[in-house]
Amino acid sequence: MNNRSLISAGIVAVMLSGCAIGPDYAKPSTPTPDTFRYHDTNQTHPSVRGQWWKSFNDPLLNRAIETTLANNYDLRMAQTSVDSLLGKFDQAKAYLYPQINANGSLDRKGVSNALNNGYMLREGVTPTYAASLSLVSYEIDLVGKVRRTNEAARAQLLSGEYARQTLAISTASSVAVSYFNLASLQGQLALAHENVTISHEIAQQSGLKYRLGAINEGVYLQAQSSLENAQATLEQLKSTKIAEESTLNLLLGRNPQSIETSDLTTLTLPTIPSALPSEVLTHRPDIALAEQNLISANAQIGIAKAAYYPSIKLTGMLGQQSLDLTNFVSNPAKIWQLTPSVSLPIFTAGAIAGGVKVAEAEHAKTLLQYQKTIVAAFNDADNALGQNTTAKERLKHQTLSTQAIQKAFEQARLRYKVGSIAYTDLLVVQQQWLQASQAQLIAQQNALIQTVNLYKALGGGWDANASTFNVPNLLPSGR
Numbered sequence: 001m002n003n004r005s006l007i008s009a010g011i012v013a014v015m016l017s018g019c020a021i022g023p024d025y026a027k028p029s030t031p032t033p034d035t036f037r038y039h040d041t042n043q044t045h046p047s048v049r050g051q052w053w054k055s056f057n058d059p060l061l062n063r064a065i066e067t068t069l070a071n072n073y074d075l076r077m078a079q080t081s082v083d084s085l086l087g088k089f090d091q092a093k094a095y096l097y098p099q100i101n102a103n104g105s106l107d108r109k110g111v112s113n114a115l116n117n118g119y120m121l122r123e124g125v126t127p128t129y130a131a132s133l134s135l136v137s138y139e140i141d142l143v144g145k146v147r148r149t150n151e152a153a154r155a156q157l158l159s160g161e162y163a164r165q166t167l168a169i170s171t172a173s174s175v176a177v178s179y180f181n182l183a184s185l186q187g188q189l190a191l192a193h194e195n196v197t198i199s200h201e202i203a204q205q206s207g208l209k210y211r212l213g214a215i216n217e218g219v220y221l222q223a224q225s226s227l228e229n230a231q232a233t234l235e236q237l238k239s240t241k242i243a244e245e246s247t248l249n250l251l252l253g254r255n256p257q258s259i260e261t262s263d264l265t266t267l268t269l270p271t272i273p274s275a276l277p278s279e280v281l282t283h284r285p286d287i288a289l290a291e292q293n294l295i296s297a298n299a300q301i302g303i304a305k306a307a308y309y310p311s312i313k314l315t316g317m318l319g320q321q322s323l324d325l326t327n328f329v330s331n332p333a334k335i336w337q338l339t340p341s342v343s344l345p346i347f348t349a350g351a352i353a354g355g356v357k358v359a360e361a362e363h364a365k366t367l368l369q370y371q372k373t374i375v376a377a378f379n380d381a382d383n384a385l386g387q388n389t390t391a392k393e394r395l396k397h398q399t400l401s402t403q404a405i406q407k408a409f410e411q412a413r414l415r416y417k418v419g420s421i422a423y424t425d426l427l428v429v430q431q432q433w434l435q436a437s438q439a440q441l442i443a444q445q446n447a448l449i450q451t452v453n454l455y456k457a458l459g460g461g462w463d464a465n466a467s468t469f470n471v472p473n474l475l476p477s478g479r
């Protein structure tokens with residue numbers, strides 16, 4: 001066989017391939033509602049995609065989330081997992097093509113005392129020059145086993161990328177929630193300081209009245225107790241703030257340090273339309289992840305069934321050899337070798353059938369997981385829309401309540417100072433004011449957090465013009 005024959009055999013090996021065995025993937029249909037329960041058909045829904053946290057108009061929050069996306073250890077580990085899957089995909093893809101290695105050698109053989117048992121050997125040193133191209137064992141993909149393997153590897157790669165995106169959205173949401181918790185605690189601390197100051201003022205007034213005989217000792221001691229209780233509450237809030245800073249610093253991927261936040265009441269509460277179509281959930285990366293897992297499981301059925309069919313492999317070599325370097329270039333000896341091999345299962349005692357059953361069962365399980373993910377996403381989004389609406393209504397009513405009790409408390413303080421009401425009456429109004437003020441801060445915090453949860457439930461925002469999830473750009477390795 002000449003050189004062209006060997007090359008032709010290699011080309012035929014590459015081109016010999018039939019249809020890929022096993023079922024081709026078809027996107028399963030899952031019943032889904034057209035709209036969410038909590039929606040207003042009169043609203044519009046402009047696109048908000050990508051950096052959703054900028055909707056709160058807080059530079060400190062923007063900086064915290066951007067720092068997290070760059071430095072968070074879980075996200076960095078997730079990226080290394082994607083990089084590993086990129087390498088595995090490249091490995092799987094490489095088996096679609098023949099692997100050819102170049103080899104070269106110089107062999108020097110020396111002979112002395114040439115007369116040996118009557119046989120005369122060539123005296124001196126004899127060099128042998130050789131070079132070759134070798135075809136590593138290459139499997140002809142007759143039934144598409146290699147292509148199914150490549151299909152599964154690509155799906156696993158995309159699954160890893162969508163898992164990273166899911167984690168990024170979840171981590172950014174966690175940072176926003178922790179930031180709002182911390183901002184709320186800052187507001188509650190300011191309120192607690194104000195309450196300590198007011199309680200101290202009232203205690204001084206009570207002490208003066210007690211010394212003048214206007215009130216009895218029990219009333220004076222009540223005022224002192226109220227002051228101490230206000231200071232204890234202040235210390236408890238300081239402790240909670242330290243713990244929240246620790247949580248946020250870990251998300252930011254940095255060592256413990258104090259964290260500056262904006263005043264909670266100055267943050268913009270984004271207006272999110274409830275008239276969003278259900279198609280926005282196609283942007284959730286966890287749904288895309290579940291579908292890629294299903295694609296991989298579907299390909300595994302074909303890989304398992306391929307074991308029923310013969311496996312044909314080729315190895316070969318094409319080279320030249322010479323005893324002289326000059327002849328090696330101009331007139332070398334030609335060497336070639338082609339070794340096809342066939343492996344066909346005859347009796348496997350049900351091992352292959354068992355493998356197919358496992359693959360089919362895993363596919364059925366993955367299909368159910370995919371459908372569950374879609375149903376969970378709809379419930380998650382519907383719940384987030386409802387919670388977002390009620391949180392804003394609660395904030396509106398709580399704000400009005402706080403404004404009313406604030407005015408009542410100011411009046412009560414003046415009346416107690418001039419002695420027109422008893423301390424117990426003032427204490428009741430003070431407690432109502434404190435509780436209402438704290439409730440307003442918490443309502444503001446909850447409204448912001450529910451907005452974050454809605455962004456998260458919608459996959460990090462929505463696009464009014466797109467209806468499919470974009471396949472990530474994984475060039476150059478994962479093209």
